[in-house]
Amino acid sequence: MKKTLRFYCFAAIGILFILLFSCSMKRESIGSHNKIIVVADSTVWAAVQDELKAALERITYTPQPEPIFTLLQKNPDELNRITRLPNILILGELQSQGEMKKLLDKLLSKESVARIEKDEAFLFQKKDAWALDQMLAVMASRDVETLKKNILEQSDKIFDVFDAFNESKTFRTIFSQLEQKDLESTLMSEHGWSVRVPHDYHVAVDSSELRYVWLRRFSPQRWFSAYWEQVDDPSVLSKEWLLQKRAAFVKEFYDGDYVYQDTLITVREKVVDFDGRYAIRLDGVWQNDKHVMGGPFRTYGFYNESDARIYLLDI
Structure with missing residues (x-):
């Protein structure tokens, strides 16, 4: 009788544990994040x-x-x-x-x-x-x-x-899949900065002379580029400065891309925090008449005090 009672007690505790544990478990959300x-x-x-x-x-x-x-x-x-x-x-x-x-x-x-x-x-x-x-x-x-x-x-x-x-x-x-740690280390050793690089990006341009790195992926097409410049006066950072610098490397490497603007579509500027730094974020639309293509772009610009550089990051 004691053995049976003990069995039922343990069984009841086990069921209670399962119920409590099940109630505390949450399933993944489903549906569109938009x-x-x-x-x-x-x-x-x-x-x-x-x-x-x-x-x-x-x-x-x-x-x-x-x-x-x-x-x-x-x-x-x-x-x-x-x-x-x-x-x-x-x-x-x-x-x-x-x-x-x-x-x-x-x-x-x-x-x-x-x-x-x-x-x-x-x-x-x-x-x-x-x-x-x-x-x-x-x-x-x-x-x-x-x-x-x-x-x-x-x-x-x-x-x-x-x-x-x-x-x-x-x-x-x-970053749910592999990350290119070797490339991240190379960027740091050669240029003094680094970013996390997903597994399916490759280096399209890497130039210390131009102070410019362009990482790309295909299917679907995505890109990340970085430009940096040492400055004596960080107050030169502005929407106009960012667009001017962006236009220079776009002209050099992007085969006809340009910033498209009209009465409705403009380049929108917003001051944001970028990893603890004051930054300017630009959102706009690029277009390429030669390849009949276009899409959105986002550019961040910020001053990094430790190396006295302004960084321009474009995605």
Whole structure:
């Protein structure tokens, strides 16, 4: 009898362990990282959807205009069916009722609610909330008008939450396979800088004289290039300086590429943090009439104090 009882006790403990362990295990998120599911009551969505789309459905030119993210609204009672999607945004007001009220009560602490009521906080985020490789953001205000105001005032911050998460996903995917450690060491020994190089890139140009390195891959075509220049005055770094230097090596190596601009498509400038350094980021469109090709480009420029160089990185 004691043996049987002990067996059942161990069996019960084992089952409990399995249940607890299973509950703690999260599966990988599934679905497009360019879609953001917005969980909101229909009335709130109708009131703020224009402002939220302006914040998140920003247009990039490839050269065709395409939104960086696409928003899809779902009602709160549909949440259980979408918890494995990679980008989820909970949108509500503290005056919400029904399922949205239950959801906000579950997700927000008393301290968070108090800050929201004072309009001291509005945007909260959590990675891997219900699935691995997932971004959950909660945006809540005391009423719809305050919610709309906060979306307008903090549109860049809202966008950066999902954009940074999307970039980190891309980074992990790029380096999920082999990395060219030998090439990385060669770049450091010959030029005094290095980057992580995925397995399928090759060296197209490597010139100490021109202070220029171009790494390429095919199928699909991608590239990374770096130009560097020692300067006495780091304040020369500007949008104009970057475009001038970029145009020089593009003319030399890119067989007819040029920066395309018109009344709609321009080179957009943004000051960003690049690994702790002040940097200028340019986003634009290149075109090649000879090969009937075109697409987006992104250029970073920053000053590195340790070697007194300005670096231009182009992708």
